[in-house]
Amino acid sequence: MMTRLSVNINKIATLRNSRGGNIPNVLEAAMNCEKFGAEGVTVHPRPDERHIRYNDVREIRPLITTEFNIEGYPSKKFMDLVLEVKPHQVTLVPDGPDALTSNAGWNTLDNKEFLTEIIGEFKKAGIRTSVFVGTEARFIEGAAKVGADRVELYTEPYATDYPAAPEKAIAPFIQAAEVAMESELGLNAGHDLSLENLRFFNQNIPGLLEVSIGHALISEAIYLGLELTILKYKECLR
Template sequence: MTKLSVNINKIATLRNSRGGNTPNVVQFAKDVQRFGAEGVTVHPRPDERHIKYQDTRDLKSEVYTEFNVEGNPIQSFMDLVLEVKPTQVTLVPDAVDALTSNAGWDTITHKSFLTEVISEFKSNGIRTSIFVDPELQMIEGAKATGTDRIELYTESFAHQYGLGDMKAIEPFTSAAELSNEIGLGVNAGHDLSLDNIKFFKDHIPGLLEVSIGHALVSESLYLGVENVVQMYLQKLK
């Protein structure tokens, strides 16, 4: 079964819009785990516009499933991850002012940098994953950095699937097949939803984990958090 990791950034965005501590980020993480989620994901950015660095510290003792921390490995992010020591760190090439993640790594151009960063994290017992587009050359480049896994950036699939293009899955299937062949674990995330997750999962061999936040939180406004988590788990079986 593919693991569901719930990205709770949107809960922090809602909290920050009003100030105070409602909704409570830590309590939400505890709740989604209680409802069956197998992981919690956060993506702290330098401006702390949603998840704050302190949130990441506070969550460490409360995430008893898998804790995945995403971000661009600038020094402050690296220091935070090495302090918290989550289960997994996912490296994302976000610009400081990016609204949301919008591209995978060029693993060839940035090979030396990624190799150094990954070595540091792995030497501290942290599983590593690299956010990549479904391009075979980038998958091979990722393998050369020493990473444990890749996370497929799925926005293009979600967009085209929503337009009725079933062939949009093909580059992702090929990327997963190559990853399996060369010994890379496969994660995925970005714009996956209840509408497309089963089709995606059924066509991605060896899919280990999906990270879902925006859609899951939005769907929960109508259907309830516990119900939505259970619906994702059913579709991921």
């Protein structure tokens, strides 16, 4: 099976919020991502709603016909939103409220009780749960122990090292993917994946189910257009 592409539309909301009003239209962007071939849409509502707003999430949900993925830190407000909206997937990230962007994965051992309780709530609601992790085997194995269905590998270190040393950059992620498979976890990936580095990543990572890509894809769409950009990303995943 081809790896699925989920487009994170946060940056479209950031542009809208910078001016007020409804240009660009976030709902239209979500529908267009699917229309142009993306297999999913990702949003990451933050407490200050500086890009995707909580009400955006509510309005987008009935429009999505493939997969809707909500990612974020599991505060009570976030959990209430997810349980109300019931996306296909929720991705838990350890960002604090003032984080500019995701910059680390969970320590699933130190947060075992916390994550177990939260994941239990989501699974009771029938929501597939993914946990954002680095490549450390113990944290991937810990994700299985807290009840996660999948892990999403934090790929910024890969993207940083790829231009100078692709084989060295990919090595820990191959090992992480193997640990995920041994732990019977589905495997997602995301953060700083781009047209430059995605094909190599996808070709080398066993069992990769889905990539979630926002910043690079939306930035490239400024030059290429959203439809052509999504097509180019999908070519990288074949």
